[in-house]
Amino acid sequence: MDRLTAALDDLAAEDLSGRFGPQLLDRLRPLLVASNRLAAEVIRTVRECEVTSAAEHDGQKAMASWLRGHARLSPAAASRMVRSGRALAQLPAVAEAATAGAITAEAVAVIAPVAAPGNVAAAEAQQVDLAGVDTTLAEVAASRPHAELRQVVDHYLARLDPDGPEPDPTEGRSLVFVTHADGSVGFRGELDAVGGEKFQAAVESIVQASRPAGDMRTRAQQSADALVQLADNQLASGQLPVLRTVKPHVIVRIDLTDLVDPATGPGAATTGLGATISAARARWLACDGNVSRIVIGPDGELLDLGRRHRVVPPPLRRAVEYRDRGCVFAGCDAPASWCDVHHLVHWADGGETSLENSALLCERHHTKVHHGFRVERDTSGRWHTYRPDGTEILILPRSTAEPERSRTG
Structure with missing residues (x-):
């Protein structure tokens, strides 16, 4: 590890400003191979950590949790790395190509579903030569475009179970939220046919119920506003499940001086999930919400409630x-x-x-x-x-x- 660190330090110290295109490309090619090799070692080590329950040493239940907290990976990236480690343990040809730097970590992640227990069991039941599949996938990943590798993997998995049982609709559902640097939220998801029908019907009911004259919003904006309105309706109804003894609600933190100041105050308030909003937006929310004063110090609200209150109020x-x-x-x-x-x-x-x-x-x-x-x-x-x-x-x-x-x- 010391030699690797020293080599990286040497590379980082090189001045690239005076080099031309061909020289830079000649430098880049071996770096990409080295990056692939290093990624393979990371994946292999993650797998050994999983096998030996190493995450427990730091109080984590699983390596995916450890990677999120200690390596600051996104949940998707952490899970992908764990699955890739399991795949390399099952597919020696792919593992050898990855170790040699011939295939990328992204390619390993695409191949990983082939080594999932259910797919391995299906291959064995159909007497599929998994070793041959392993070799073929390693060759395709090392020599063909990434899109072609994905097609080959999808085709193989489809052939394993061409008909299959009636799927459980909940298995294909997913909803992922991403909070951007400015506090806005993006999301992507998948719903089965029936679940999607329910979702669209609920959104459409709000869209059609609110069509004021002169509305210049696009259809996408109308649908987004309807989704927020659905959330508002549910939160206001008081019928949602309780979270830690408290009804779910929107939390906004803002200093008293910013709350009473009539200025816009950009970046003055913080939501409960960490987004930054303006003081003006916080005041708008406060018009239809409860305001709680929290003072950290000897002259504010009494926070030390004594031993009589074992349950935190x-x-x-x-x-x-x-x-x-x-x-x-x-x-x-x-x-x-x-x-x-x-x-x-x-x-x-x-x-x-x-x-x-x-x-x-x-x-x-x-x-x-x-x-x-x-x-x-x-x-x-x-x-x-x-x-x-x-x-x-x-x-x-x-x-x-x-x-x-x-x-x-």
Whole structure:
């Protein structure tokens, strides 16, 4: 690893500004091969970590969770890497090509479904020569365009089960949200025929019920507004399931000075899921919502409620959510809505129900801290997580001067 780091340092130190196109391409080609080889080693190591339950060392249940928290991968990328590791363990020809740098990590991810247990079992039942398939896929991935590899894999999987049983409609459903840098939210999803019909009927009912004269919105804008209105209707009805003893609602955090200032105040408020909005937008939401005052300090609202309140009351929970944002366990990305308020000093040991003695922890990590792991908040407001042996869990990257800690409070 030291030699690899030194080689990367040497490459990064090279000045590329004076080189021409052919020289740069000659440099790029071996770098791409090296990148493929390095990606294969990462995937292979992730697989061994999964086999040996290495993530448990840092208090995580699975490698996908560890990769999200410690390597800061997206959920999709983390799951894809884990599946790719399992595939390389099942497909030696593909693994050899990946190790040699002949195929990319993206190609391995496309091939990975071939090695899924259900597909392997189907191949064995039909006496398919999986070794031959492995060799063919390695050759296609190394020599043909990526789109052709995807077609070959899709064709193979379709031939494994050309008819198949009547599918469970819920298995094909998916909905993924992505929060962009400006706080806007994108999403993509798939629904079965019946589920899609229900969804479109609900949206269309709102679209057709709200068609004011002079409406200049596009059809796409009308549908998006209808979807938001459906959410508004459900939230306002009070019929949605309770989240951690509280009805689901939109949370906006804003300083009092920004709330009362008539200026627009861009970037002055934060939503419960982390998006940044203007003070004007926050004031608009406050017109039809409840405003709760949270003051961190000796002169504000009483947050230290004493031992009489073993169950955390809503005002205190709001204060803890405001401070912690989500699970404070190192490497965990669980949002506040998934979390319990944990007593740092247990109730039975004299711990008070107060802001200073509270921390947000998801269900898994709440259990972990009751079985040897420990979280602490230092005087600067930064959370630290310790294993049962007393060593601290640190999050990548770790600089030589100052290791990065788990989470800022």
